């Protein structure tokens with residue numbers, strides 16, 4: 001039986017509460033003979049700052065670099081509002097992303113039939129929705145130089161951010177999108193603003209070439225990023241995989257996320273480049289939500305985003321696609337049975353807590369194993 005080494009970084013607030021449910025799911029899969037999941041748990045964010053004076057310790061980084069996958073809960077909270085900027089809890093996540101060179105962010109937007117009513121859009125628009133946003137995570141305008149505010153001679157200020165992309169950066173994110181499309185519905189939509197941005201012209205050119213040369217069987221279409229935003233709320237089911245730069249991806253993935261309801265439902269993956277020797281990618285899996293200090297410690301958090309993130313780790317890092325399908329199906333079963341945490345319950349309806357939801361998912365999973 002294959003053995004996998006997972007680093008669990010629960011973090012702050014509801015992070016440890018939702019991570020505890022992932023452990024139960026991993027144990028159930030292990031007991032069913034799908035793999036041996038060796039887990040190591042360490043501190044990150046405010047919890048790490050309290051223990052070491054740093055948002056992530058060097059020893060934790062070593063563990064992260066050698067893990068088959070890192071599972072990350074959430075960081076931050078009012079307790080650390082005044083810590084020095086370089087040690088703020090988020091700095092732990094940023095260092096992990098940087099040192100693991102995680103350039104590809106995957107955000108699925110899946111609408112579970114049982115939750116179709118919870119969307120702000122009409123049922124027919126989102127029922128059965130299953131799209132994937134692939135966002136470039138380490139380049140573009142958030143990192144390009146110059147990045148500054150200068151004071152002009154007349155006393156006015158001028159702020160500059162620089163959008164920069166190289167051929168290599170576009171090629172590698174395009175390949176992630178095409179590879180995903182291969183095992184999905186074989187369609188990639190590339191978004192940029194080639195009508196007003198030079199980087200958009202290069203983006204479109206490079207994605208077109210990679211598609212034609214390496215993925216002739218995948219349909220490729222190009223949408224201007226603003227038009228893509230409109231289409232996402234008009235008829236999102238036209239998409240399969242959407243690939244975008246860092247800035248547009250930041251916005252479009254949030255738009256897509258809200259098509260399907262609560263923050264407590266949204267998983268994500270961040271991947272690095274494949275190792276030339278082993279083909280393995282460095283990876284980190286985390287729910288989209290934060291540490292939710294308003295409900296932390298009360299057992300109210302929805303663990304589905306965290307469990308769904310573990311499902312993505314099974315699929316994209318551990319080569320256990322079938323186990324991932326079973327986890328997704330167990331989540332769907334539980335939702336179909338009517339069980340809801342407070343964030344996804346109808347007003348006035350009964351809601352269960354974090355452990356009840358986790359236990360129900362494990363029970364549904366066991367039935368399918």
Ligand code: NAD
Pocket residue numbers: 014018073074075076077078093263264265286288289290291292293294295300301302303305343
């Ligand atoms: P948040 O995602 O923590 O919470 C927003 C709202 O959604 C809250 O009302 C919360 O109760 C609810 N919510 C979030 N996750 C939920 C879940 N699993 N189940 C039920 N309800 C859930 O965002 P915020 O309030 O803007 O930020 C709180 C803290 O988290 C801040 O310190 C922020 O910096 C941090 N944060 C961290 C990350 C991360 O670790 N990646 C991401 C976003 C925010």
